Amino acid sequence: MFKSSIKPHESGDIEIIFDQTRQLAGAEYEIYASNNDYVAAYVSLQTALKQQSAKRIIVYSQALQTWLVNGLSKYPFARVTPRKLTYRDLLAAKWNISTYDLDLTDLQIQQQKLLELPVEGTEPQLLSACVCQWFLSPHLDAPQFNRLNFGALMTDLVQYHRRKERLPALATAVYGYKLHLWAAHSPEFGDLIQELQTNLWGLYEQACLYKLLGKYPRALQIKCLGETSLKRLETAKLNLEELDLEPFQQTSPVYPAVLLNELQIFWRSFEKAHPTWTAQQVEELLGYSSGELACEADYLLAALKSRMHLITPTLILRLKTTFRPLLPLYRQKIEEFHAYMPPAKPSPFNPAADIQAVIDWAVQEYLPYKFWLETTRQADPATLAYGRQFSDYVWAHYAHLSYHYDRVLYRFIFNYKSLIAATPFPILLIIDNFNYKFFAHFQAACAQHALAGRVEPYLCLLPSETRSSKKGLISGKRDQADTIQYSYEKTLLENWQAFFPQHTLTYLAKAGELADYVVTGQELLVINYLEIDAELHKSYQKTALEHRQTVAYVLDHLTELLAYFIKRNHLETRARIFLISDHGSTLIPAAVPNEIEPEAFKGQALDSQ
Known part of the structure; x- marks a missing residue:
């Protein structure tokens, strides 16, 4: 049922509304549904006249309305206004339709269930403008075709095309009506307007191809689009900046069958013509690229990995600029090119140095x-x-x-005891098997969450593995490798709690516990982080992922976990993280003999908690 926004007629105090929709409701109405209600309705109106008060009633019978009007005609002072309420009236009130510029009958409104749609107007508009706004595209409501809005228009109309079967028939009628007006007012774009009417999805595919191939050689554009379509799009000078390519890449058969296939042929031809690349060839390929195709990024990144001598800081910046729309997916891969740039060779080792x-x-x-x-x-x-x-x-x-030497692993906590004690909420983060080469990535990941830091190299204990190094770090003593019964938590409490009397020392065996951890006071939180060690062994034995990519993923997750923990507990100005690793690991080339005895470390892939 609907509450009416219809106001009493200005010319009378008595309003008798014949509601053929039976949709009106509200406490301000008296409703008389049957002709048999004539007497009750008449008495109610007569009473209002005697009291000189305004009155509005609803009747569901036109005959009843006529009888009441005739019956009250004997009162010469009575100002009686009969009104008829139709589905068009209700729709106009709900959608805020100022004028019906298209023919729409009550029956059509009923059949299409327009009053049931979750649509309510705010500003008075033509019916066609309402439909354009809610079901088609606001850009379709323009008086004539506008090439500068074409990308945004097509993005909206593709959504209309995909859900057309679920929309009321009125949407299709308005679509045709608006295109008919455009054809009359913009005859120079008649071919495009006709395509919008008869081949909307095909025109969208052509526009996507034209946008993606806009900087490639014309021969490739013709192979994908055809000369006629290409010439038409070139002549129209359409603005495709806001054209959404996602539906094209996800559902169009033209994408894999035509575009990807032709691009691969083009790249093979390019490599055949340029067997040796210089910076000029890389720049040429970047100049062709749309920057919005994953296949473009995949091809160029793979090609550059086999031509590492071409990688420079300027090229890395150029890659980021070209593939800016894809950076959420490719930032990590592009950043990795920093590691492919050869640094200066080290000077000879000096055994006489301190x-x-x-x-x-x-x-x-x-x-x-x-x-x-x-x-x-x-x-x-x-x-x-x-x-x-x-x-x-x-x-x-x-x-x-x-x-x-002061910077040996087991001295770490002792060296920082004063700073730890002065920090309201210190976090001692022990990362198992954290190679020094990953620290730069960890710093960058922290910077994304406004966490800054510095690095100080420490020598680990020998042998450089968990059994000796982590025990030495946690105990603060050098020779702990042969300790049989060993609890990290117990050792921390026994050896270090006295140094930090103002803090409650808390040990977490899993960093994941931070997700729900609630800070209740001044604590020294010690986290034994094992995920990198676990992932390195897993990536070597099972997935064969590059260690750098694997560790980068783990570190990104760790920094997000730390940042969320700090923010959730409002520790932004109170927390300081002290990060140390018990040992690292190295990648031994296949051509180099492995001098480490695997049996000596078998079964020690993961640390005990």
């Missing part, structure tokens, strides 16, 4: 080049020799360094 000079050399020269070799799956004998020399140096000086 430990700080050796650490600086390793961090600034050796490790960047070593990580680049790992990323590009290369083995360099000189760099491998430097690594052995570094290992020999640490081993030869280990007894002295482990007791006298």
